[in-house]
Amino acid sequence: MESFGWTILQSPIGPLMLAETEQGLVNVRFHAHDAEYHAHRAGSRLGLRPMRGGLCEATAQISAYFAADLTEFTLPLDWRLTSGFNERVLRLLYARVGYGQTAGYGELARWTGDPGASRAVGTAMGSNPLPVVVPCHRVVTATGDIGGFGGGLDAKRALLALEGVLPAPLF
Template sequence: MDSHGRYGRRVVWSVMDTGIGPLLLAATREGLVNVVFHATDPVRDRALGRLASRLGTEPAEAPGSPLLAEAIRQVEAYLTGGRRDFDLPLDWSLISGFNREVLRELLGVPYGSVVGYGDLARRVGQPGASQAVGVAMGANPLPVVVPCHRVVESGGGIGGFGGGLETKRRLLALEGVLPEPLF
């Protein structure tokens, strides 16, 4: 094994404090590979263990890495209303097949708008696959940056969210889709 892991891949990570709680951001040379909500120490440790297992190398804390520093800057700007989209290289190696296709399509849903699970299924040519789109949202390794919070139920319900419904509501309120919570 070389110094970058079995496959010559290096994974760096950092945890940033945000108004929606601590976020873990991890990156490879290819791009941002993972964003994890509620990254308290136990959640962070589990996420880093999963990354090590999936990517074949032990992630190293490196908040000063240029890609991570830029990702942190862009996420902070987004969460404070100063940025509407992200301009970051993404490493899609944690997701494949239908789920990757759906998430790539989701990148086209603009800031301040939402799409239904069924609508997203139709956009990828699988009109009966709205439930599978929900599974793809739950498997999103890059939430916030790949905006799964913008996917809602066709009947007007908010739908599920891996970061918790309160986090989804806050992200949609930030984008002006929902009113700000009263308390």
């Protein structure tokens, strides 16, 4: 059985599990306190055996992002944990919404050619297997509210503050 590498990155928003196949970064998980469980779960979805270690470039780039030294990821990505409409939305988000920018759920729906699909866009954001790198934290509501986030609202606020979209938290 083929394998994939995984590691834990301690970040300002908590531990992140990073997983990488031969094709590229395949999964970023928030709240990776039980990383072994999440690695085995990702492995069963991928049909691959998890092996701890590696991910030097992913770790370096994500660490540089959190240090405000990187504004654009150049990692190869393995999109196989998403498909269909969700994958299309996430690829559009990755290609069109850069560092320090935001887009609305409705705007992303229009980009897919289905302007009534705002809720489906929200579902795609919630199922994003590559958060931080594929920046679902940059998606906000039509009223400018930050909306929801799988990593928690404190993490979303911190990421938006890092990128200069929101003021840095005082505490």
